[in-house]
Amino acid sequence: MKISIDDIKNSKNQSLKIDFANEVSDLDTLGPVEAELIFSAYGAYINVKGTIVANVKLVCDRCLKDFVQKIDVDVDETYKLGRLDSAVNGHSGQEIELKDGDFVTELDGDDEIDVEDLIYQSVTLNIPNPCVCDINCIGDPEIEKYIKKEISDPRLEVFKNLKINKLEEGK
Numbered sequence: 001m002k003i004s005i006d007d008i009k010n011s012k013n014q015s016l017k018i019d020f021a022n023e024v025s026d027l028d029t030l031g032p033v034e035a036e037l038i039f040s041a042y043g044a045y046i047n048v049k050g051t052i053v054a055n056v057k058l059v060c061d062r063c064l065k066d067f068v069q070k071i072d073v074d075v076d077e078t079y080k081l082g083r084l085d086s087a088v089n090g091h092s093g094q095e096i097e098l099k100d101g102d103f104v105t106e107l108d109g110d111d112e113i114d115v116e117d118l119i120y121q122s123v124t125l126n127i128p129n130p131c132v133c134d135i136n137c138i139g140d141p142e143i144e145k146y147i148k149k150e151i152s153d154p155r156l157e158v159f160k161n162l163k164i165n166k167l168e169e170g171k
């Protein structure tokens with residue numbers, strides 16, 4: 001699902017409300033992801049405010065069991081139409097910090113915003129780390145043994161890499 005910048009600008013008060021209830025590719029959820037987003041145009045900027053609710057299927061870091069976590073996100077994102085400073089930043093879609101904690105994503109000439117991508121990024125950024133099925137989860141003693149072994153046994157190097165990949169996916 002993509003929102004065209006023209007549609008936002010042509011809407012009343014240059015503000016367009018989107019109700020989203022759908023699956024999001026690459027996001028493993030129980031049921032659809034629900035989002036209520038308001039896209040507003042301010043000159044060269046597009047601001048998105050709203051909420052996203054997703055029941056994300058996760059794997060517990062301690063016991064490795066599957067569980068579902070409800071992720072609630074308050075969205076407040078700003079997009080800059082065109083390039084902020086093409087001489088310094090040649091890449092599209094990158095995030096630039098204007099002031100402390102004030103990030104803007106360059107659209108770099110794109111005339112639409114990818115809603116699914118916005119939802120995917122917002123939800124994955126809000127997945128807790130460490131990610132545990134229950135605050136009292138004590139883990140699985142069998143797995144604990146492997147984690148301890150991992151440090152000393154080079155044959156288990158593969159588990160270490162698996163863990164790293166998982167963390168990177170969560171970004």
Ligand SMILES: [Zn+2]
Pocket residue numbers: 060061062063064065132133134137138139
């Ligand atoms: Zn657990």
